[in-house]
Amino acid sequence: MEFNIGPRMLKTGLAVTLTLLITRIFDMEYAVIAAIASVIAMQPSIMRSFNYIKEVVIANSVGATLAILGVFLLGSHPISVGAVVILSIAINIKLGLTKTVNLTVLTIVSMMVASQGDHINFVYILSRVSLVAIGVVSAFIVNVFVNPPNHQKILFQMIKEASESSHFLLRVIPSNTMSVPQIRDEERNVEKQINKIRDYFDIITDEKNRLFIRKRRSFFRSIVIYKQMIQVLRKKHTLIVELEKNLKEIEQMAAGKSFLIKKLVSEINNYSENVFLMYEDRIVLDRDLQKETKNAMSVTINNLIDALQGTDYEKWHYVFPVANSIVELFYELDKLEKYVRKKGLHEEEE
Numbered sequence: 001m002e003f004n005i006g007p008r009m010l011k012t013g014l015a016v017t018l019t020l021l022i023t024r025i026f027d028m029e030y031a032v033i034a035a036i037a038s039v040i041a042m043q044p045s046i047m048r049s050f051n052y053i054k055e056v057v058i059a060n061s062v063g064a065t066l067a068i069l070g071v072f073l074l075g076s077h078p079i080s081v082g083a084v085v086i087l088s089i090a091i092n093i094k095l096g097l098t099k100t101v102n103l104t105v106l107t108i109v110s111m112m113v114a115s116q117g118d119h120i121n122f123v124y125i126l127s128r129v130s131l132v133a134i135g136v137v138s139a140f141i142v143n144v145f146v147n148p149p150n151h152q153k154i155l156f157q158m159i160k161e162a163s164e165s166s167h168f169l170l171r172v173i174p175s176n177t178m179s180v181p182q183i184r185d186e187e188r189n190v191e192k193q194i195n196k197i198r199d200y201f202d203i204i205t206d207e208k209n210r211l212f213i214r215k216r217r218s219f220f221r222s223i224v225i226y227k228q229m230i231q232v233l234r235k236k237h238t239l240i241v242e243l244e245k246n247l248k249e250i251e252q253m254a255a256g257k258s259f260l261i262k263k264l265v266s267e268i269n270n271y272s273e274n275v276f277l278m279y280e281d282r283i284v285l286d287r288d289l290q291k292e293t294k295n296a297m298s299v300t301i302n303n304l305i306d307a308l309q310g311t312d313y314e315k316w317h318y319v320f321p322v323a324n325s326i327v328e329l330f331y332e333l334d335k336l337e338k339y340v341r342k343k344g345l346h347e348e349e350e
Contacts, residue, residue: 007147008042010146011142012038012039012042015138015143016035016039019031022138023134028127029127031131033106033128033132034132034134034138036106037135040103041139042142043143044149045143045149045203045206046144046148048203049143052100052136053136055100059100060104062091062095063104063108066084066087067084067112070083070112076113081113084112085108089101103132107132155200159230160276162190162193162194163232163272163276166190166236169186173247174243174262187244190240194233194234201226201227221343222343225340232272242322246319247322250318264304265326267297268330271330272333278341301327
């Protein structure tokens with residue numbers, strides 16, 4: 001069993017340390033509240049930390065208002081506290097402030113428990129709200145200044161790993177060199193990788209709103225390329241699923257068509273590998289040579305379509321999903337190649 005201490009774990013620990021140091025300097029009681037707030041407030045990106053602070057201010061303002069009204073109208077009985085918490089959660093969800101519900105509940109409970117009857121101890125409340133604020137701000141400071149993540153590098157590494165896994169499957173499925181259970185395990189792993197990549201891509205799109213971004217134009221070009229790479233990965237995964245499901249039936253029913261499909265899969269797999277290598281500047285693809293390759297693939301696709309003319313429904317049922325997946329992947333790869341070439345031209349100009 002591997003034991004790795006990642007950057008986020010380290011930053012969470014540092015945020016807790018900073019929080020406890022600040023509360024000790026000001027001799028504040030119940031520092032555990034600030035420590036809990038710092039753990040909850042730690043976010044995977046700088047912009048998410050900034051947005052989290054804004055959400056904390058709004059959500060806690062709503063929570064504090066409800067807590068004060070609750071004390072005046074209902075008192076500080078445990079049932080009253082529970083009722084106000086339920087109402088606050090419902091309002092926060094309605095307003096879309098779902099990320100800060102935990103801190104809002106913490107604020108409400110601290111305020112209402114500190115009150116006696118319908119009297120509010122504002123000094124106590126201020127100290128508790130200050131503890132939450134210290135925890136949130138400490139998490140933000142650590143996130144900004146300690147090992148800020150290179151999201152583009154992390155995302156591309158994830159895309160690269162998923163792409164290599166899909167390239168491997170697109171080689172072994174047509175050649176029947178792997179058992180069906182192994183193929184399905186690998187296919188599910190690729191699907192999980194793509195889902196993680198899509199989630200991580202959301203973090204990068206959050207970062208585009210930052211005021212201070214070095215080489216802003218290059219950053220936005222990278223976002224466009226990564227988005228297209230994810231689209232390519234999704235199309236490759238679709239092709240893998242369709243090949244796994246239909247290729248054996250196609251081989252049994254129409255050997256000639258299965259040959260064309262395998263030829264296309266091999267060509268498009270090589271094309272995909274070359275585009276990704278070109279993005280990494282590991283190879284240079286001659287535009288004219290690549291155009292000839294794509295024309296040859298187009299001819300093979302047309303041959304497959306011609307071979308399907310006049311065939312019965314059962315053959316179309318198995319062949320069409322695979323052929324359609326190949327055509328869609330070819331279209332998305334062509335777009336990706338154009339984006340990558342434009343990126344190279346812009347880098348030369350800059």
